[in-house]
Amino acid sequence: xQKSLRSAQHARLIELLVAxxxxxxxxxxxxAKKLGRPQSFIAxxxxxxxxxxxxxxxxxxxxxxxxxxxxxRDFLSARGSxxxxxxx
Numbered sequence: 001x002q003k004s005l006r007s008a009q010h011a012r013l014i015e016l017l018v019a020x021x022x023x024x025x026x027x028x029x030x031x032a033k034k035l036g037r038p039q040s041f042i043a044x045x046x047x048x049x050x051x052x053x054x055x056x057x058x059x060x061x062x063x064x065x066x067x068x069x070x071x072x073r074d075f076l077s078a079r080g081s082x083x084x085x086x087x088x
Contacts, residue, residue, distance in 0.1 A: 011048065016075055017060060018046050024064050034063040 021031060028042040035041070044050040052060065061068035 006048070010051065012078060013075055014046055014048060016071070016078070017064075020061075020064050020066055020071065024066075026064060031060070031063055035059055 021028075026034075028046070029039045032039040032042050041050075045052050045056075057072070058068040061071045
């Protein structure tokens with residue numbers, strides 16, 4: 001199994017998270033504040049420099065006001081295609 005950091009699936013996940021954040025009208029700094037993390041945490045995972053784990057994924061989704069389960073389903077259903085807009 002190859003490392004996921006530079007994989008197409010990782011890029012799709014990041015595109016989805018960025019799209020949700022932008023659609024929510026939340027800037028990186030505001031999201032970081034909600035998560036109790038520095039803005040660089042957001043910049044690094046959105047820039048593909050850092051992976052996020054499942055616990056972080058759930059926290060990010062909740063901070064964006066999105067159901068983590070629905071967001072994960074959106075990610076899985078978009079396998080092999082362009083990222084879809086997440087369901088709310």
